[in-house]
Ligand SMILES: Nc1nc2c(ncn2[C@@H]2O[C@H](COP(=O)(O)OP(=O)(O)OP(=O)(O)O)[C@@H](O)[C@H]2O)c(=O)[nH]1
């Protein structure tokens with residue numbers, strides 16, 4: 001991903017957001033950072049720049065035209081984010097100025113940074129590991145207090161410490177297995193297989209906790225996605241508006257009002273809920289509405305939980321049952337319009353849906369009224385218990401799909417090695433399985449990496465980070 005020939009270059013990029021602002025910050029990192037800024041700012045040319053000091057200076061281009069008066073902050077090699085000599089230039093926040101400053105820096109010998117290249121350099125200079133590099137992105141993107149707290153723990157290295165300790169324990173097991181094969185591993189005792197099995201079981205249990213924490217981490221990072229589905233006119237759009245406290249979707253008493261997917265989001269007890277309202281599921285000859293129905297089905301598949309809505313004042317209709325069967329996964333059934341007279345009890349409704357065979361797993365039936373402000377609390381509270389977000393702890397959790405996949409793979413390989421030991425398979429087999437498991441763990445922190453890993457970690461980064 002990042003070409004090795006770039007490593008000796010000094011890179012530059014806008015580190016703050018694009019657009020007009022009070023100030024903008026440009027970052028310069030690499031061996032020539034001080035030299036370049038001293039060429040651009042004549043008043044600094046004779047000075048010895050000191051780390052962590054700020055200098056007010058006029059910045060000029062090669063033609064000696066002053067572009068802006070800027071504030072320059074210097075960071076010595078070893079004392080910066082990247083670990084390299086770094087300069088931060090705070091200029092007036094005009095896109096025209098920042099463009100000209102960057103052009104001038106390139107004229108003076110810098111190259112434009114690629115996405116994530118500053119953090120990549122920080123990783124290469126051992127300023128952070130890959131788990132922390134991923135946390136940098138989560139910190140920037142965090143949208144709630146709980147997401148920020150989780151990301152900061154990861155950035156501090158709390159999750160890395162856990163993986164590090166697992167890696168150490170696995171290395172111990174591997175060394176002792178290898179001692180029974182290879183006599184060159186002198187000084188390491190051959191331990192009883194039962195002791196190894198016990199150690200590996202403990203290791204697996206620890207890894208399992210970390211792997212399973214991904215469901216919490218993912219919710220904290222991305223939120224919970226709910227999809228409203230059901231027949232036309234049952235009140236899906238009214239419920240969306242109620243949930244997101246905004247008139248996002250058009251509500252009328254005409255069946256087939258919503259044609260496209262309408263999205264909204266809201267926060268409840270520190271968790272973000274992304275909610276999609278979909279076109280009512282019905283068979284229709286209307287071309288546009290039909291496309292809407294297809295989109296609804298696709299949307300339902302991408303959600304964490306379907307909120308299946310029906311009009312409880314009419315009772316469950318044949319149409320509801322047919323639509324219900326189109327849905328997959330898990331569903332919370334909302335018996336809407338509960339402000340109107342209704343006769344079916346939740347238990348009867350649940351029975352009817354279960355007797356259907358097919359369709360999603362019904363988690364609960366909730367009588368609600370979209371016209372009632374209290375519906376929001378009732379629904380989101382119930383969803384939080386279903387998704388477990390009510391009981392989220394302050395423990396260190398993982399929130400990256402990459403870490404989850406590798407941690408899961410490492411755990412399964414440890415499980416496999418336990419089976420191999422129990423079945424008295426040769427130490428060579430067990431050692432190989434443990435080596436594969438160790439490799440997966442090493443990829444998590446980046447002790448082992450290749451282009452594919454680097455690409456996966458850094459491709460989502462923005463420019464200047
Ligand atoms: N009394 C009562 N009326 C409701 C309730 N929820 C929705 N309505 C009414 O039902 C009608 C349909 O509501 P919508 O929210 O547009 O229904 P929808 O499911 O989005 O319909 P489509 O977009 O056509 O699929 C409107 O007239 C709403 O005011 C409710 O809880 N109680």
Ligand SMILES: [Mg+2]
Pocket residue numbers: 236237238249250257258277278280
């Ligand atoms: Mg609608």
